[in-house]
Amino acid sequence: MQAINRVIFNTGITYVKTVVTSLIxxxxxxxxxxxxxxxDFGIYNVVGGMIAMLAFLNAAMSTSTQRYISYxxxxxxxxxxxxxxxxxxxxHFVIGILxxxxxxxxxxxxxxxxxKINPARIDVALYILHFVVASTFITVISVPYDALINAHENMTFLAVVGVVESVLKLLIAFSLFFLTVDKLFVYGFFTMLCTIIIRVIKRIYSKRKYKECHVNLIKEYDIDQIKELNSFAGWxxxxxxxxxxxxxxxxxxxxLFFATVVNAAYGIANQVNSQLMFFSQTMMSAMRPQIMKSEGSNDRDRMIRLSLTANQFSFYLFTFFALPFFFEMPFILKLWLKNVPEYTVEFCRSIILLTMMNQINMGLMTAVQAIGKIKVYQMVAGGIQLLTIPIGFVFLKLGYQPYSIVLVSFVLETISTVFRIFYFQYxxxxxxxxxxxxxxxxSFLSLLPSVLLVYFVRIWLVDGFVGFIVLGIIxxxxxxxxxxxxxxxxNDKQMLMQIFSSLKNKFVTKM
Known part of the structure; x- marks a missing residue:
């Protein structure tokens, strides 16, 4: 039960952080x-949108290093x-340079x-690009420190840092209303500065907390291990x-096909999706070290059980929050943004479907990483993902709606899921x-009754805040x-009973 309790504690701590940071x-x-x-918001998303993806880049690269540390x-x-x-x-220093x-x-x-950028905004767009490059480099060279913190399952520190980062970004947003200089330039610069500050904090903390950080790079240099790490990190x-x-x-x-306003709609949809994903990602961040440590201790059966559990609960956690958002998306966006760019609702709903399919195999990805045989997996799964670009281009060229390219990605993600399942079997x-x-x-049979119920209830509900609350409760x-x-x-139900019993005993003891 000790490992289970640790997963519960880490998940709980990170959920608190997630709720706070998501709202901010x-x-x-x-x-x-x-x-x-x-x-300008559209320009930032098309040129500097990679900053929004840096958290994903950092998490993915950190996982590869974390695999070896946890193992x-x-x-x-x-x-x-x-x-x-x-x-x-x-x-990671070499990867950062490249x-x-x-x-x-x-x-x-x-x-x-x-x-397609207004010629008058080309110069500031180039500055945004340079800020992205600087943020990317700092993020990549900080990966070993992030991996070490995650491998030690220190979610409390990560939660505190996450809240600090969100508050800094909120202050940046507020400051834009009081500036007379180019706001897009200032936003890009301070976003880069925020990334640097957070990475420095994590590095200082790791140096003080973990003795594994106190190493002599020349003394520990091992070309064979670097080749192994390069191969794994590279793939x-x-x-x-x-x-x-x-x-x-x-x-x-x-x-290429539409105005930057459509890019703004796509960027907003990605941000909505990233907030919804936080809940399932939180659970995975708590389970990932346990899956990898199980493989490291030669307990393959436990690794498989944890991976399968992670798949289902990633799906459940994402769809639990995404379901009411999917049906109430117009109201939520209007409440949130006031002025909602065209196609934002359609992009949001399409990306939710795409992510839902991705969540059903999150545990498989971690299991493959734990085993270490990722070359074929990444080549095939990554190659399928990239097909979105040429196929989506054809669909838009034929005159389909802007969000059709995301639906193309959904179909390809479904094909990729089938491959992942059979590779896991192999x-x-x-x-x-x-x-x-x-x-x-x-997973899908569990979702279906709620989808049907919410769909029919939504028909009879009046639009507005009360309708959203009622639909959310149902x-x-x-x-x-x-x-x-x-x-x-x-077995899942028995495990839940054990967890609730453990939490109850802890609460009674403290009382």
């Missing part, structure tokens, strides 16, 4: 949109952890030759960049048929009942 982020976006205007923590070999940390610092070169060259070409980065390329590629394609021996039955079928209660009676196995 949503309000900050409203302020930024009003301060910049739809055109060796599972074997209780501290000296190996030190060597891994030292060599990962070297690896990314700086690539982003600068590609970004400058696109801004000057391809993107992890490939998968991450495929996701980033898909998301940013969609933004570029939309800009690595672990866990039958794909069992996965479809126990995870896919159970959605929450019906979905929780569906999950318990349809989605959970007997």
């Amino acid at each position: 982020a949503l309000y900050s976006t409203r302020l930024i949109l009003n301060a910049l205007g739809a055109e 060796n923590l599972g074997t209780a070999n501290i000296e190996s952890v030190k060597k891994i940390f030292a060599n990962s610092v070297i690896v 990314l700086v070169i690539v982003i600068e060259l590609v970004g400058i070409y696109l801004i000057n030759n391809q993107l 992890s980065l490939f998968g991450t960049l495929c996701s980033l390329a898909r998301n940013q590629g969609v933004a570029v394609i939309l800009n 690595l672990t021996g866990y039958r794909a048929v069992e996965y479809f039955k126990k995870v896919i079928l159970n 959605s929450s209660i019906s979905y929780l009942l569906s999950i318990y009676y349809i989605g959970l196995t007997y």
Whole structure:
């Protein structure tokens, strides 16, 4: 129960952080949109949108380093952890330099030759690009420190830092209303500065807290381990960049066919989606170290069980919050933004469907990383993601609606999910048929009754705040009942009873 209790505690702490940061982020976006205007907000999302993806880039790259650190923590070999940390610092410094070169060259070409940006705003768009490059470099070289904190499961510190970062971004948003200089330039600069401050805080904390950070890079240098880390980090980065390329590629394609206002709608939809994903990502951040440590201690059965549980609960947590948002999206956006760019509702709903499919295999990704055989996985899954760009281009060329490119991505994500399931079977021996039955079928059957109920209730409800609250209550209660009676196995229910019993005993003891 000790491992379970730790997962519960870490999840709870991170949920508190998530609620606070999500509320702050949503309000900050409203302020930024009003301060910049739809055109400048669209420019920032198409040129500097990678900043919004840096958290995703950092998490994905951190996971690759965290895999080796957690794996060796599972074997209780501290000296190996030190060597891994030292060599990962070297690896990520090289990766950071390469990314700086690539982003600068590609970004400058696109801004000057391809993107539809007001000529008067080209110079500030280039500055935004440079700010993105600086943020990217600082983020990448800080990955080993993030990985170490996550491997030690220190979610309390991460929660505090997350809240601090959100408050800083809120202050940036407020400051835009009191400035007379170029607001887009100032926003880009201070967002970069915020990224640097947070990374410095994490680095100082790690140096003081963990002895694994106190290493001599020259002494610990190991070319064989660097090759291994390079291979793993490289393929992890490939998968991450495929996701980033898909998301940013969609933004570029939309800009080629439509005005920057459509980019603003797409950017807002991504921000709504990122807030909804926080809840499932929180659970995964708590479970990921346990999955990797299980593989490190040669407990493959426990690793598989945790991975399957992570798949279902990632799906449940995302859809629990996404369901009422999906049906009440027009009201929520109007309440949040006041002036809602055209196509924002459609983009939001399409991206929710895309993410829902992605969440059903989150545990599979972690399991493959824990085992370490990621080359084929990243090549195929990443390649499928990249097909969104050419296929989406064709659909838009044929005159389909802007959000159709996201629906193309949804279909491709479904195909990628099928591949991931069979690759998981290849690595672990866990039958794909069992996965479809126990995870896919159970998850969607749990969701279906609530979707139907909410759909029919929505027809009779009056638009407005009261209708949103009523729908949210009905959605929450019906979905929780569906999950318990349809989605959970007997063992899942027993585990929940153990968790509630443990929490109850702790509460009674404190009383």
